[in-house]
Amino acid sequence: MSATAETSRVPAGSALGSLTRPARTAARWAVRHGLPAVYLSRSARRGDPVGRLMRDRALREQPYGVYEEVRARGPLSASSLGWVTTSHAVAQEVLRSDRFGVGWDRSSAPKVIRWALEFGDDPASAGVAEPPSMLVVDPPDHTRFRRLVSRAFTPRATTAFEPAIRRTADSLLDALERRTGSVDLIEAYAAQLPVLVIAELLGVPTQRREDFLRWGAAAAATLDPGLPLRRYLAAERALRAMHGFLDEHFAQLRRDPGEDLVSSLVTLPPEEALTDRELHAVVLLLLGAGFETTVNLLGNAVVLLDRHRDQWAGLRADPAGWDGAVEEVLRLDSPVQLTGRTARSDIGIGGRTVRAGSRVTVLLGAANRDPEVFPDPARFDVTRANAREHLAFSGGIHYCVGAGLARLEGVVGLRALSERFPDLRVAGPPERRDLQTLRGFERLPVALR
Ligand code: HEM
Structure with a gap:
């Protein structure tokens, strides 16, 4: 059973739901x-x-030593979170x-955890x-969602977007021209470009x-386990504010659809239509993934290139x-540092048996x-011949839908x-974001001239 199958018995929107919120x-x-x-602390x-x-x-700040x-413990080793791999070959295979799969079988969890997940839903x-x-559902649901969104991200659709990216970058740079003194490049450029493009x-x-x-x-933190209350x-x-915005936006597009992806999702024929919850999940992910990751690519790039002026x-x-x-x-400084999978059956991999x-x-x-794939791996070299073999966009069926768009935004x-x-x-001193799964900068003071 995948986690999708479970829903709360007390609907959150009901009167009882509000009382128990x-x-x-x-x-x-x-x-x-x-x-x-x-x-984890223990x-x-x-x-x-x-x-x-x-x-x-x-x-x-610096996870690379760990x-x-x-x-050093091997391609696949045991840890507090189950198995962990640093190996390119094992990662790719997984x-x-x-x-x-990405789904998680709740039926094997202790009863109290199952209850809390259900009640808290x-x-x-x-x-x-x-x-x-x-991101966290397996086929066939995953296949259904992915098919609906991927046509907006084909290579042709992405290339067609290049002039819009260029125009957006230029107008942000025009605004930067008028600034004097030290500027926070994240706030003024690296965060703005991706959010404008995905919007x-x-x-x-x-x-x-x-x-x-x-x-x-605020919501990006939920990718990390162990957040303080x-x-x-x-x-x-x-997240509530985002879902509230999406409710209004979907209602408006249903009345007056445009040519965009979200309009097509809210007006699907009945046999393909998404439930309200699915629609929210798909669009929230596209919107969030569209800007919360690419900002890190741009910021990390500027810092690395500043350290390598040549x-x-x-x-x-x-x-x-x-x-x-x-x-x-x-x-070298991947905007998404980690992900995870669950074995569906006993599997021999990396010399170990994963149950x-x-x-x-x-x-x-x-x-x-x-180092088996990237010689002298800690060295930053923009001419590295096989850099593109990285797994920064993951692999397999969850390979990043927006990889082409992110690359284009990076280059342009x-x-x-x-x-x-x-x-x-x-x-x-640039300030890192207080996040584990995503890696980027919160603040990046620069002198423009
Ligand atoms: C530098 C920028 C980006 C990086 C490093 C990145 C990285 C990733 C990674 C690692 C995954 C897969 C996670 C896993 O396997 O568990 C992923 C999935 C995804 N990304 Fe990106 N991403 C970036 C930009 C974007 C952009 C611009 C979009 C635009 C919409 C986007 C949309 C998505 C979506 C929808 C998924 C889920 C795909 C699926 O589960 O099938 N990403 N991304």
């Missing part, structure tokens, strides 16, 4: 974050590397194999890592972009190199530094920035 929130937080936090104290990665804030400790605050989000592509109002950015920043409540508030200068001289540079940034129902944590950021956005401000420099 605080208790439901508490149950949801306890089972998704409170208990994992206790467990493992971290015992020296377990995955526990440390999840609980030690200092490692968010990845090497994990690598991601591509249909013997692994609330579609109005569901995050992108909760079913029926495409235009999905047909959601770009004027709401500051709301999306605020909501997205206060942060979890902020994330829930943001390569920045090389790209200025030969802009054809930007494609390779974007791949190398994705490889049915066991979880494998795939450290994408470590697989992208596997970084090239336009370097042409407008060739002397741009990091002008103060």
Whole structure:
């Protein structure tokens, strides 16, 4: 059974649902974050590397040393979170194999956990890592959702979007021209470009972009296990606001559909129509994934290139190199650091036997530094011949739908920035986001000239 099959017996929208909301929130937080936090902290104290990665804030700054400790234990090793891999070959096999899935069999969980998940279920605050989000459902539901969205992301559709990306980048750079002194490049450029692009592509109002950015920043934390209650409540508030916005937006498009992807999703013929919950899950994921990840690619790129001025200068001289540079940034400082899969049956892999129902944590950021595939893996080299073999966009059936769009935004956005401000420099210590799954900067002070 996949997690999708379970729903609460007390509908969240009912009168009883409203009365029980605080208790439901508490149950949801306890089972998704409170208990994992206790467990991970205990493992971290015992020296377990995955526990440390999840609980030690200092490692968010620099997780790569711990990845090497994990690598030294072998391609697939045991950890507090089940199995963990840093190996490119094993990661690729896990991601591509249909013997692994993303769904999770709740029936094997202790009764109290099953009860808390069921009682705490609330579609109005569901995050992108909760079913029926495409990210965490298996076929056939996954196939159905993926088919509906992928036509908006074909190579042809993506290329057709290039002029719009260029125009958006140029208008943001025009606004930057008027700024003096130190500028936060994340706030003024790296966050703005992706949110404007995905809003235009999905047909959601770009004027709401500051709301999306605020909501997205709070909600992104729900990808990490073990959130403190206060942060979890902020994330829930943001998710409720996003779902509320989507309700209004869907109603408006049903009255007056446009040519965009979301209009096509709300007007599907009855035999294909998505339930309200599925529709929310699909669009929330597209919107969130559309900007919460690409901002990190742009920010990480600027910091790496600032630390390697010769390569920045090389790209200025030969802009054809930007494609390779974007791949190398994705490889070396991956915006999504980890994902996971569950074995559907007993599987021999990486020299070990993974039992049915066991979880494998795939450290994408470590697989992208596997010396078996990438010689001298910690070195930043925008001309690295095989950088594109990275797994920053995952692999298999969940391979990032927006990979082509993200690459294009990276190439167009970084090239336009370097042409407008060739002397741009990091002008103060960049601040990392307090996140584990996503890796990027919260603040990036730069001098433009
Ligand atoms: C640099 C930017 C990006 C990175 C690094 C990235 C990374 C990823 C990764 C690693 C996954 C798969 C996770 C897993 O296997 O469990 C994924 C899935 C996904 N991404 Fe991206 N992404 C980026 C940009 C985008 C953009 C611009 C969109 C636009 C809509 C997008 C939409 C999605 C969607 C819908 C999925 C779910 C696919 C599925 O489950 O079948 N991503 N992304």
